[in-house]
Amino acid sequence: MKRGIVAFVAGCALVAASNAGQVDTKRTTAIWDSASNRLDAQYDIWFKQGDFPRVIETLRLTVGLFPSDFDYATSLGWMLENVKLYDEALAVYIKFRKDNPMDADSTFPEASFYYRQKLYAKVPPLIEPSLKGKPHANSFRILAHSYDRLNLLEDSKRVWQALVDLTKDPAAVRNLERVTKKMGRP
Numbered sequence: 001m002k003r004g005i006v007a008f009v010a011g012c013a014l015v016a017a018s019n020a021g022q023v024d025t026k027r028t029t030a031i032w033d034s035a036s037n038r039l040d041a042q043y044d045i046w047f048k049q050g051d052f053p054r055v056i057e058t059l060r061l062t063v064g065l066f067p068s069d070f071d072y073a074t075s076l077g078w079m080l081e082n083v084k085l086y087d088e089a090l091a092v093y094i095k096f097r098k099d100n101p102m103d104a105d106s107t108f109p110e111a112s113f114y115y116r117q118k119l120y121a122k123v124p125p126l127i128e129p130s131l132k133g134k135p136h137a138n139s140f141r142i143l144a145h146s147y148d149r150l151n152l153l154e155d156s157k158r159v160w161q162a163l164v165d166l167t168k169d170p171a172a173v174r175n176l177e178r179v180t181k182k183m184g185r186p
Helices: 002-019 025-048 052-065 070-082 086-099 108-116 120-133 137-149 153-167 170-182
Strands: none
Touching (some): 025 052, 052 070, 070 086, 108 120, 108 137, 120 153, 153 170
16 A cells, blocks of 8 residues: 555656646646546545544645645545544644635635534634635535524525525525525515
């Protein structure tokens, strides 16, 4: 397995070098895709074997190399939560948000963590500003649900309406109707 990690690190070095303009990018992309696919397969094997520490440590390396990769950051956070290292998971989510301020989805992992912990009041300050950047629909969902749980029904309705306007999502339509009824309005 050490050879797999060495190959992965070598592939990462090639990617870094290509970013500096020193290597053919098509070749580098092919190498990285191959290494990434192999690493993802290995994560699955280790996960099924219950070797969570190995998955976590390898994901730490990967996140360190690719701090803007949403999937790697959220996978690391999720794995840390699985082994009840909540403070470390939260630190990963916060770092991801701070390292990627221009990414409209960078606040989602942290906000989602707070939502799962039932810390609903921490969700709006993170997600509201990201709505200008057109984040994933799930950002709208956890924000609207958070407002609902905080009994801020006007805000919940506003966010559900914004999601309906963007996506025509049937679940969002039903939630908009539910919140409107809860407010006592037709």
